[in-house]
Amino acid sequence: MASRTPHPVLDTRSLNRATLARQLLLNRAEMSAADAVEHLLGLQAQNVKPPYFQLHARLAGFRPAELAGLMESREAVRIVTMRSTIHTHTAHDALTLRPLVQPARDREVTYFRKGLTGVDLDALAEHARAFVEAEPRTMAEIREELLTRWPDADPQSLSVAARCRLPLVQVTPRGVWGRSGQVRLTTLRKWVGDGDGRDEGAAASVDEAVLRYLGAFGPASVKDMQTWAGLTRLREAFERLRPRLAVFQDENGVELFDLPEAPRPDADVPAPPRFLPEFDNLLLSHADRARVxxxxxxxxxxxxxxxxxxxxxxxxxxxxxxxxxxxxxxxxxxxxxxxxxxxxxxxxxxxxxxxxxxxxxxxxxxxxxxxxxx
Structure with missing residues (x-):
């Protein structure tokens, strides 16, 4: 959305350096893997190895065993969140970010409604929950179990409905560096428990998510965050937060928001080479990707x-x-x-x-x- 009020202009190189600084890609951070995963609001993880390469590019002295240990101790999990894709999150973030994007997952199910005629989605979710909480299951096993209850439904639509309606995590050894394992699923609550006392359905506030997104990906527009989250109608949250935010515009006049104290290095600050894996969120989390x-x-x-x-x-x-x-x-x-x-x-x-x-x-x-x- 074009800005109607003059704001300081951030050119493409300035946006690039600011985003790289937030993404820990200008200088490798002296930060634990758990803290980095939290700061970055998760790591895109369709495949097993990319999260490890993402942290190598960002952290000083990172070794794969550190993230593998978080996966095995269940302090980090693989779960569908933003943009309906698998992400590696801390357990705490999984418990709050998945509910935040649940409306988008519910809308996703509507695209498959023709294959779900006669299916009570609440009953489906509870049936699938009981099945995967008895023991982790493959998606094929989940699909076959649901077909016994709704034999006339489309098998793929049943799979999509289960994946979208339930916060399903991929259990280890899947996702552990140096090991292999078939994708087997159970619910987030069954896998990580509720050690922090947070209810599985308690979403992070939209305002909190906006501030954290800007800390990891800013400066950014409303449309940028909507692209990252796979959500719509976030303008109201940005407007509510406007008095607390710094406001800029890009070279096309698009309004950009940022945390006032966040790093915005000079455009000529050196940026060393970095090898990023496929699906790195740096390349996927803005509507306008010209900054990279x-x-x-x-x-x-x-x-x-x-x-x-x-x-x-x-x-x-x-x-x-x-x-x-x-x-x-x-x-x-x-x-x-x-x-x-x-x-x-x-x-x-x-x-x-x-x-x-x-x-x-x-x-x-x-x-x-x-x-x-x-």
Whole structure:
């Protein structure tokens, strides 16, 4: 929405540096994995390994065992939240953020209403709850169980309804670095309990969510946060908070909100190379992604329905990468200087060493430049 009142203008590089600072990507933070997951409001986690790579890019001295330990102790969980995608959250955030986005999950079910004719959704939720709380189940098992109760319903629609109506978590060993396991599901409350006394259905306040989003992704517009959360009608919350917020505009006149004391580094602050995994929230959590992705590179992080891992150089999307054992291949979108190439190689070698599954630096690790496709 275009601003009607003149506000200080933040150009694209200024927005880039501010967002990188919030995302812990200008300098690796001396922060625990649990604190980072909380600060970032979760990590996009359709696949198992991306959350680990996201933390490597952001935290000093991070080792995969730290996040794996949080998963095994149930202090972190994998659950559907924002944008109807799997995220890794702290248990506390899962208990509050999932209810916040529940209206969007309820709307999602309506898209499958033709396949749910005659199905009482409340009864479905309770039936599925009892089934998965008896022991963790696969989605195929959940679907088959629901079909015994509603044999005329569409199987996929039943699966969607169960996933949307219930806060289902993927139980370990799924999501644990270096281990594998089929996706098995139970309810969030069954998995983590209620040690903080918070009710599973108690959502974080919208105002609290706005402030936390700005702390991790700001400066941002109302539409940006709606894109991140998969929610609509957040303008009222921003207006309610306006007296507490700093207000800017981008080069197109779009109004941006921010926390007054949040870091907004100079546009010329150096931004080191960073290797990000597929589905990193940095690239997915704004309606206008020009602060990280130049317009001419829009769509370059995908091939068909496959998302690629991405390389940031000087804070912006500059290429793709793929790791294969002890080798990492980098595909650059345009030529770089000799110094930048050296920095990319050093960062890539550090990634290979830190993420070695045997917890030891990988012998003969190497970074090469070429195509990751074909």
């Amino acid at each position: 992705i130049a317009p001419e590179l829009k769509g370059r992080t995908w091939s068909g329905n496959q998302a690629h891992c991405t390389l940031l150089l000087d804070g912006f999307l500059a290429g793709l990468w793929k790791a294969d054992g002890a080798a990492l291949t980098v595909e650059l979108f345009s030529p770089v200087s000799a110094r930048q190439e050296e920095e990319i190689v050093a960062e890539g070698e550090a990634l290979l060493a830190a993420m070695a599954e045997d917890a030891e630096p990988t012998a003969g690790a190497r970074v090469r430049f070429g195509s990751i496709r074909g």
